[in-house]
Amino acid sequence: MFKRASLGLLAVVCTTGHVKADEYKFTLGAFYASSDSTMLVKSAKDTGNYYLLDFEDDLLLTEDQFLPFFEFQYSFKERHHIYVDWKSLHRNADTPQLGFDIEIPEFGDNDQSYVIDGSAKLSTTLNIDILRIGYGYDIWEGNDYTVGGSIGLHTMFVETIFEGDISLCGETSEPNSLCDTVSFTPKVVDNALTAPLPNIGLFGMYEFYPGWQFSAHAQYFAIKYDNFKGSLVDIRAGVSAMICENFHLSLAYNYYDVDVDIERSRSILDKEFRTLDYNINYSFTGPMFAVSYSF
Template sequence: MIRSFFCIVLLIFGTRAALAETDLSTDSSTDNYTLDIGIFYANSDSNFIATSPKTGGTFPIDFEDELLLAEEQYLPYFEFTFSFNQRHSIYIDWKSLDRKADTETVSQDFILEDIDGKDYLIETGSKLSTELNIDILRIGYGYDIWQGTHYAVGVSVGLHAMFIETAFKGTIGICVPDSSLSSLCTNAVATPEVVDETLTAPLPDIGVYGSYEFYPGWTFDAHAQYFALKYDDVDGSLVDVRLGVEAKFCDNWSIKLAYNYYDVDVTIKKTRNVGNIEQRTFDYNINYSFTGPMFAVSYVF
C-alpha cells in the first residue's frame, strides 16, 4: 500500500512537469508541493461474520476482544499536497493500521466462508495467529473560494478507498459444505494459512477548509470532511475534523500540531448462493477512529 501512495505522488510530479513544458505562460510563482510525515493515535473496533458449524447460523467475532488484536496504538500517516494556479490544490492522504496477535485457545467453533472459493473450520481449543491490515487512501481536489493576504477558505471533493487484508494461521481445516447446509464441515484437512483481501470501491467525500496566519510564520489551519453512502454491498461513513497550528522554523520546513476527530465506519457484506438460498459469508465491520493529537513535520518545495 505504501508503494501505491508513492506511485500516485510520482504521477502528480510527472503530470506537473508535462504541464509546465506545454504551457510556459502559466504563472507558477505560487505553485508548490508539500509533504507531511507524522504520527497519530488510533482506536479500532472491528469484527467479521462467521458461521456456526453446528447450526449453520451466523454470528460476529470481534478481532480485539476474541482474537486479541490491539485496540489502541501509534500509527504513521503521510499527506502530499500540490498547490497550483493560486487557488487550486490536489491532495493525497494515506493512513495505515497493521495489527497481529496470537490466541492460545479459541473459545468457540466457527467457519470462515467463501474465502478464495473455500470454507475453513477453526475449532474450539485451537491456537490461532491473526493479522489484520487496513490501509485508507484518499485523493481529492481543493479550491480556495475566498483569499486574502493572510487567510484562505475553500471547499474540497475527493475519493477514498480502504484496502483490507486478513490472515489466519494455525490449526485450520478446509470444509466441503453440502447443498442442504445440514453438514457444513464433512471433510476437513490441515492448512497452514488463510488470507482474504478486500478492496472497497472508491467512496466520495466533501469538505471545507481554512487557514489564517495570525503571526508571521504561524498559521492556524482547520478542515472538515464527511461522507455517508450505502451502495450495493458497502455501507460506510467518514467524519474528519482537524484543528491545528503550523509553525515555520526555517526555510521550507515547519512543524504541525493538531487535534483531530477522525472516524471511519464501513460494513462490507459478502453473500453467495447455495442451491436457491442466498447465504451471508465473510462480512466485515470496521470502525477505525481517532480523537487526539497529531504531530507532523512538513517540507515545502
C-alpha cells in the same frame, strides 16, 4: 538589525495567506489510532448459529496504537491544490485457544468457506492501508485567510490472514451448521478487499500572527450500494508555526472515522441466509503531530 529585519520579512513572506504558485509540501507525522473490527461467522459456540467475531476482543489484536502518516500537497496557479496522503495500520496477534470452532467465508463470489479449529493456536493478521487522493480550490482569499472546498477519494486496502489448523468447507445441507466432517491441517487463509469511498469537504486557514496559522478541514461521505455500505468522517483543527525557513511544526486535534460493511447472502431451500458480514471500523480521536517541508 538588518539581519533580524530580513528574517522577519522572510517569515511574513513564507506564511502569507496567498499560496505561491507551484509549491510542493511534504508532511510527516504521527497519530494515535483506535480500531474496531468484526466479522460475522458461523460458530460452534452457538450450535452453528452466527456469531460476531471481534478481532480485538476474541483474537487479541491491539485496539490502540501509535502510528505514522504521510501527506503531500502540490499547489499551483494561486488557488489550486492536489494532495495525497497515506495512513497504515498493520496488526497481528496469536490466540492460544479460541475455545470454539468457527466457519469463515471466502471473500470472493463463490460459496467456499473454511472451518478453523478453536482448540488450536490461531495467528491472525489484519492490515489496513488508507490512501487519500484529492483536489482542493481556494474559494475565498484575503491577506490573512483562505477558505476553500475539496473533492477526493479515500481507498481502504484490507488484508485478513488466518494461520492455524483449518479445513476447507463446501456447501452444507443445513445452512446454520458447520461442515459435517472436517479434516484439520495447518493452513493459511489470505483474504483481501478494496473499499473506495469518495468524499467532499471544506478547509480554511487563518494567520493570526506572522509565522503562526490556525487551519481546519472537514470531509464527509456516505454510500450504500448493493451489498456494500460505507461512511467517512474526517475533521481536523490545529495550529502550525514556522520553526525555520521552509519548515513548519504542526499540532492538531483530529476526529477520523471510516466504516465499511460488506454483506452477502445466498438462497437455500427458498430462504435467504447471510454468508458474509464483514465490518471494518478504523477511527481515532486525539492529537496529531507533524513536521512539514515546503519549497
